[in-house]
Structure formats: structure tokens, C-alpha cells
Amino acid sequence: MNDMNALHVEGLTKSYGAGEPILRGLELTVPAGALAAVLGPSGCGKTTMLRIVAGFLRADEGTVRLGDRLLSGPGVHLPPERRRIGIVPQEGALFPHLSVARNVAFGLTGADRSERRRVTDEMLELVGLAGYGDRMPHELSGGQQQRVALARALAPRPGLVLLDEPFNALDSALRAGVRADVRSALRATGATAVLVTHDQQEALSTADLVAVVRDGRVAQCATPQDxxxxxxxxxxxxxxxxxxxxxxxVEGAGTALTALGAVPLAAPPDGLRAGTVLLRPEQLRLTDTDSDGSVRGTVTDVSYYGHDAMVTVAVQGHDTPVGIRVAGPLSVRPGEETGVRVVGEAGLHP
Structure with a gap:
């Protein structure tokens, strides 16, 4: 994969009026052909960043490059139509008076009629809507409209596709299927893509890279697993x-003492003598009360989800109950005593 379509955002700063800056030196690199999810709470600056990359807003400082092309920087502001960027907005935003085929072909200026038709058919097939070209947008479901919006964004072969919370309006049963289709269509065209979302599951399950934005900066960017x-x-x-x-x-070089007993650390404590030990609920196991290596606790709540359950247990020496993710049939009820044991390693933070 060449680097022509890699996105480089450096030092992006943006304020509205005299208020606090929305972006405070935001940095983001998305390799060519990768799908990056930009994740963060409302008001953190993720949509502002997207609008600057698209060319709809000017940054106060910083640069945006696509490969070696400078799209935005000191004294430079390429208009949106010259950026080679496709955009999939919230809720599709199709032209209601145009057929599906004419919506998809909308950005194919300069191509002759037969070429427009060929590309339109190819894109509709790519998003699973072959044969839908003559329909009108109001005849489609929400999920189908989002697929048409993606086909329209991909038709001019952009170097970068921006997706702004595109699955928001879909019910949860539809979401997973449309997400998978969008991901495979992006892979098939090799476009670099940035998906803005506030849905953690969506980001982790869809993207190659996830950038978490907090207070106008990228707090961490890594693979979903990392x-x-x-x-x-x-x-x-x-x-x-x-x-x-x-x-x-901290006890020794690789263990921390907690209310759940001695927990092995994933990395050396780096000079820390005490701190916050971080575990995931699936790293805790329910055991018999007298099991070796377990601490005793009392079940305070059980939330059953079908494929698994979250069991909340109060343990001595810790103010708030801990959550334990349990797969399979449940053997405990609120009010009962249980043992709790830690599996695997924990992170330690100041």
C-alpha cells in the first residue's frame, strides 16, 4: 500500500470566538488503507477535527496532509471539492429528488455517460445494492440509505473517506450488519477512512486503529486490542x-497488594510504590468461599445479558463493589457469599 493516502494531522488548534479552545494541538496519523475510529465524549472536539480535515472549517493552527499533499496549513486552505475526500454524513443525507443511481453518480463530474453508469453499478454492487439504481431514497430502509451514501462517497475514488457517526439513526439490530458492509466496502476500495463515533463497541469492533480524544487532544491511539x-x-x-x-x-518488582489479594503486574512499577491497579471484569472469577488464592465477598447485584452476566460483589477493604463478568449459567444470587480470584496481569497507574 503506498503512502499517498495516509492522513497526517499535526498540531491542530481551533477556538470558536473568545471561548476555550475546542482543539488543543491535536495529532493523528492514519496509515494508508487503514480505518481509524476517533472516539470521545460529546464536546471533546472529534467533529470539529473532521470538519477541518474535510475543509468545511479553517484551523487556527496546525496542518492537514493527505500523503504529500498539504490540504490545510499556514496560508493554505484547499476547498473541500479539491481535497479528494468522500464524506458519509449522519443519516445518509441523500438527495430526495434523485434516484439511487443518480445519487451515487453525483460526484462523477467529467466522466462520460457509460463510465458513470459502470462506476455506479460497480459501487452499488460493492455495498450490496445491485439492481437498486432506479429506486428513490424514500423507498429504502435506513440501512440501505447509509449504504447508498457510502457508495456515493466512494464513487469518485477518494483518497480518504470521512464517516460522521453514520450508524446513529439505525436500530441496534441493523447496526452490526451495516457496519460490517461498510468495513468490507472500504477494504475493497483500499481507501483510508476516519470514523467519528461516541460508541465504544463500534470503535473497537470496526476499526484498525482507535484514537481516543479528550479535551481537544488524542489521549491515546492504538489498535483496539492494545x-x-x-x-x-x-x-x-x-x-x-x-x-x-x-x-x-507495590510488593517486590512485579506484584501489587489489593483488596482482591496479590495481583501480578503486566509491566514493572517504574518507581511507583502505590497507585491504582486496573483490571477488566472478565479477569475476575467467582470461586468457592474457601478456595485457594481467593478473597471472600458478598454478591450485591446480578445483571443478566443472555450471553453473559455482570455479577457485583462487595469485598472487604474496598469501598465500592467490584464487577465480575461471568459466562455461562449463573450459580449465585444477591445476598450470597462467594470467593473472588484474579486471573492474569493488571496495569498500575499513578
């Missing part, structure tokens, strides 16, 4: 999944 297993701090850990946070004191 982000989940090695979050940079407890806030990120809690934002991308359920986290069990325990005060711990």
Missing part, C-alpha cells in the same frame, strides 16, 4: 469498557 488491554490511564480504561480500579501497594 487500547483495551493496555489503556494509558484509568479514564481511558473506563471509557473503552468496564474497568475494575483498586488502590494497590
Amino acid at each position: 487500547l483495551y488491554r493496555r489503556p494509558a490511564d484509568p479514564w481511558i480504561a473506563g471509557f473503552v469498557g468496564d474497568a475494575v480500579l483498586l488502590p494497590g501497594t
Whole structure:
């Protein structure tokens, strides 16, 4: 994969009026052909970043490059139509008076009629809507409209595709299927893509890279697995999944003492004598009360989800109950005593 379509965002700063800056030196690199999810709470700056990359907003400082092309920087602001960027907005935003085929062909200016038809047919087939060209947008479901919006964005062969919370309006049953289709269509064209979302599961299950934005900066950018297993701090850990946070004191080079007993650390403590020990709920196991290596606790709550359950247990020496993810049939009820044991290694944070 050549580097022509790699996205490089450097030092992006943006304020609206005299208020606090929305972006504070944001940095993001997306390799060519990768799908990066930009994840963060409302108001963190992720949509502002997307609008600057698209060319709809000017940054106060910083640069945006696509490969070796400078799209935005000091004294440079390429208009959106010259950036070779496709955009899939929220809820599709199709032209209601144009057929599906004419929506898809909308950006194919300069191509002759037969070429427009060929590309349109190819794109509709790619998104699983071959034969839908003559339909009108109002005749399609929400998921089909999002697929047409993607086909329209991909038709001019952009170097970069920006997806702004594109699955928001879909019900949860549709979401997973449309997400998978979007991902495979992007892979098939080799386009670099940036998906803005506030849905953690969507980011982790769809993207090659996940960038977590906090207060106008990228707090951590990593593969979904690294982000989940090695979050940079407890806030990120809690934002991308359920986290069990325990005060711990370091004992020796590789263990921390906690309310759940001695827990092995994934990395050396780096001079820390005490800190916050970070575990995931699936690293805790329910055991018999007198089992070796377990601590005793009382079940306070059980939330059953079908494929698994979250069991909340109060343990001595820790103020808040801990969550334990349990697969398979449940053997405990609220009020019962149980043992709790830690499996695997924990992170330690200041």
C-alpha cells in the first residue's frame, strides 16, 4: 500500500470566538488503507477535527496532509471539492429528488455517460445494492440509505473517506450488519477512512486503529486490542469498557497488594510504590468461599445479558463493589457469599 493516502494531522488548534479552545494541538496519523475510529465524549472536539480535515472549517493552527499533499496549513486552505475526500454524513443525507443511481453518480463530474453508469453499478454492487439504481431514497430502509451514501462517497475514488457517526439513526439490530458492509466496502476500495463515533463497541469492533480524544487532544491511539488491554490511564480504561480500579501497594518488582489479594503486574512499577491497579471484569472469577488464592465477598447485584452476566460483589477493604463478568449459567444470587480470584496481569497507574 503506498503512502499517498495516509492522513497526517499535526498540531491542530481551533477556538470558536473568545471561548476555550475546542482543539488543543491535536495529532493523528492514519496509515494508508487503514480505518481509524476517533472516539470521545460529546464536546471533546472529534467533529470539529473532521470538519477541518474535510475543509468545511479553517484551523487556527496546525496542518492537514493527505500523503504529500498539504490540504490545510499556514496560508493554505484547499476547498473541500479539491481535497479528494468522500464524506458519509449522519443519516445518509441523500438527495430526495434523485434516484439511487443518480445519487451515487453525483460526484462523477467529467466522466462520460457509460463510465458513470459502470462506476455506479460497480459501487452499488460493492455495498450490496445491485439492481437498486432506479429506486428513490424514500423507498429504502435506513440501512440501505447509509449504504447508498457510502457508495456515493466512494464513487469518485477518494483518497480518504470521512464517516460522521453514520450508524446513529439505525436500530441496534441493523447496526452490526451495516457496519460490517461498510468495513468490507472500504477494504475493497483500499481507501483510508476516519470514523467519528461516541460508541465504544463500534470503535473497537470496526476499526484498525482507535484514537481516543479528550479535551481537544488524542489521549491515546492504538489498535483496539492494545487500547483495551493496555489503556494509558484509568479514564481511558473506563471509557473503552468496564474497568475494575483498586488502590494497590507495590510488593517486590512485579506484584501489587489489593483488596482482591496479590495481583501480578503486566509491566514493572517504574518507581511507583502505590497507585491504582486496573483490571477488566472478565479477569475476575467467582470461586468457592474457601478456595485457594481467593478473597471472600458478598454478591450485591446480578445483571443478566443472555450471553453473559455482570455479577457485583462487595469485598472487604474496598469501598465500592467490584464487577465480575461471568459466562455461562449463573450459580449465585444477591445476598450470597462467594470467593473472588484474579486471573492474569493488571496495569498500575499513578
